[in-house]
Amino acid sequence: MNTRHFETDLGHVDADLTLHMQRVLPGPVERVWRYLVEPDLRRQWLGGGDSPAGLDQEFELIWRNDELTNPPGERPPGFSEEFRMQCTVLEFAPPHRLAFTWSNTGAVRFELKPQGEHVLLSLTHERLADPARVLMVGPGWHAHLDLLRDRVSGGSSPAFWPTWQALRERYTARLQATA
Template sequence: MTTMLEQDHFGLLTEPATLTITRLLPGPATRIWAYLTDSELRRQWLAAGAMKQMAGAPVDLVWRNDELTDPSGTRPEGFGDEHRMTCEVTAIDAPRRLSISWGSTGGVTFTLDERGDEVLLTIVHKRIEDPEVLLNVSAGWHAHLDVLEARARETPAAPHWDNWTRLREVYAERLFG
């Protein structure tokens, strides 16, 4: 049975300052796991960066969002052509669960749950205290998952930046009315 969360693709605050967002993707889980852990595949939807699959391993993520879609759309003011962040793998159970630190927030956990020939990817991003950061992160995860879904389904993705800008407005209304 598909939940409301899966149907509309929008993330929800599942507790104060915690965003949970899901996406049903074509499987198997090992395929989607590779999109989470392999730098070249992750670069196609989120950020590049080598990742050793072991707790305590550093991960240097490099975002180049202008390269995610063609065309990329209009980059919002205040965003550069590249963003970098050093994270750490905090827990791993391949190919089901990956947790990494994430800047000043409480970290991100990716969980994969096979559902027949599809995989439910659940992302839980904890302790996003600043409302502006929450808006950017909510729209960001949603827009990046749209790109991942397009890659996994081999369909065209909407221009990333235009999608992110539209989603940020939608999340502002959904989260803060």
């Protein structure tokens, strides 16, 4: 199978346009799980909205990326101040697995595995429509997961939008190099 591998910190994209990423976070796994499902914690690194609480439940994610860091940096053209998405829970196994639909085009899965005092977070984003979508989603997940790492560890974060833009350039270069 032809697999496109990005640098390790960028994750990798399979030939079927499934994005895979991992981060090692400070534990315990229950604390990291709370950052996935509790809206007040989740909006610190990804988006607020509803709390997914069970299989087949519908919930809304609300992104306000300008509020993730202070300052946020300049928002790139094509992005709005707020973005909302309806999701349906596909898998719910606290505190280890959460999967949900991603708009009408795919699914996102988080897996949490304890590793001593740390937690290995694995993210899989399935069925990305095309390379252009990879170049939106890849840098987004990368930036958001780095924010999660910073929030869970109590560290500071660089401005969100310049970080996303720099990551997009790295993803673009890497995708072109592996085409």
